Amino acid sequence: MEITGIYATPGYSGFFFDDQRAIKQGAQQDGFTYTGTPVTEGFDEIRQAGETLIVDIELADGTVVRGDCAAVQYSGAGGRDPLFKAEEYAPVVEGPLANELEGRDATAFLDNAETLEELQVDGTRLHTAIRYGVSQALLAAAAEADNTTQTDVLADALGTEPAEEPVPVFGQSGDARYTNTEKMFVKGVPVLPHALINSVEKIGEDGGTLREYVEWLTERSQELGPDGYEPRFHIDVYGMIGEVFGAPYDRDEVVDYFADLEEAAAPYPLQIEGPMDVGARAEQIEAMVELRDGLADAGVDVDIVADEWCNTFEDVQAFVDAGAADIVQIKTPDLGGIHRSGQAVRYCEGTDTRAYLGGTCNETEISSRACAHVALATNAAQVLAKPGMGFDEGYMIVENEMRRTIARREREQLTADADEVTADD
Structure with missing residues (x-):
């Protein structure tokens, strides 16, 4: 046609x-706005x-x-x-x-x-x-x-086999990092809350504000989550750990801070996105590798997520090849064609790096539903709830699109199996 x-x-x-x-x-x-130029x-x-x-x-x-x-x-x-x-x-x-x-x-x-x-x-x-x-x-x-x-x-x-279950959805709270996160706990969202830690005020002068927030996540998840709930905490700090502590990132002060965050999150796994932003891809990769090495040497089990300077398909390749992250965000609008996001997820296969099919709150219901299909087709590690910062709407759009698709594919498979039996008879 x-x-x-x-x-x-x-x-x-x-x-x-x-x-x-x-x-x-x-x-x-x-x-809701900002003053200044x-x-x-x-x-x-x-x-x-x-x-x-x-x-x-x-x-x-x-x-x-x-x-x-x-x-x-x-x-x-x-x-x-x-x-x-x-x-x-x-x-x-x-x-x-x-x-x-x-x-x-x-x-x-x-x-x-x-x-x-x-x-x-x-x-x-x-x-x-x-x-x-x-x-x-x-x-x-x-x-x-x-x-x-x-x-x-x-x-x-x-050239993939689609997932047979919904890919874990990652909810983002926006600045309503308490109220929206409680909504996520009630709904049993598997990965959360993003939290939007994009200023020194939000992380704390010594990182203490973020540490207290992670402690709250652990306690409140146990109070509100469904039976058997085992969330994965994922927090985007927009380079603020780098702003607070500075380089080098494998030194004791930095590693100890990550150990404190790990302890606060226990028994749940913790992912920190964008720990620093050093201004260019090569330098960002070097800083991320330095941090990962320091954490590994100290036995600190906190996953590091690449975001800043990891935009294009070529950027994803560079971060994965360097072993600069445990997880790379594949920021769908930045890769151009939607198939390129799928190819980027596939590039992570067989490596130590997992693929987070991300994007932005600034999308639409149409683009978000399309990304749900990329997630299913590639069986990504997680997929972002989007668009918007209200949480509920984006979660509904992405989760339901995956469920509808899986149900349709199952119905079609049952019909195909029945037709095959009929033909054999």
Whole structure:
């Protein structure tokens, strides 16, 4: 079935764009916004409304499927593409991109997605958000044309066997790190709470505020969680451990702090995302390796998660090859085409590094559902609940999409088995 039309409509995403550099440099919160002057190119305010470009693909039978172009909350930081402004890119999608893809076979997902990855307009590769959103629509088109699930389309493209159970979902609390986390405990969320520790105030001058929070996590999870609940704690510190302690990261003071966090989390496993941000990929890898070596030598069992400077597929390869992290976040909008996120998960196979299929609160329900299919197709270690920072909505979207897909695949398998028995008779 052919692709007959591609259309683009600017819209809103599930959260906001934030100027991370300005926030790290001390911008003060004013209610929900921030006061001060933005410092990252493209920003008019330190916090501004998130945008998406809604992409509709029309098929020859009149069916319309959709993908949503989205960029991360902290756009333009850590080596990422610049701030995404949807109206600027709508003519690109309906012009040169549509000219390239219209008339193609919708079932040829991987060929179409790779064409999108390589396409240049005026000598420039398309913004990662465009590649992300259009590839979602191409994935949906292939599934619709083949009357199958997006999980199965991706599994065929990536050469995988899909997961038979939902991938563990990672809930993110936003700044409501107590109330939203209690919601997660009640629902038995397997990985939590993210916690958004993005300032010295939130971690504490000596790290003590974070240590107290981890102690609270352990105690409250036991009070509120369902019977047999065994959560995995995952906290994103946005480089704040580096801000508080500084290099070198294998020295006793730093290692002892991680040991304190491990003790506070016991008996549950602990993952710390983005322990430092040293400003460039090579230096970040070196610092992460130094920290991991120090923890290993001391027998401290806290997993380190790569985030800053781990954006593209090539970045993921570099962190994995160097053994710089126990887990790498595959930040889906930053990899471009959605199949590239699947390929990045696969790159972790057979290594000591696990793949966390992440992304951003600043996505949409369409992109989040598409990522649930990537998680199932690749059996990632965990997948982010998104979009938004309210927790419940994102968790519902991602968890339910996986459950619906698994149930459909099971029904179809039962039908296929029954047909085979009938044919044998």
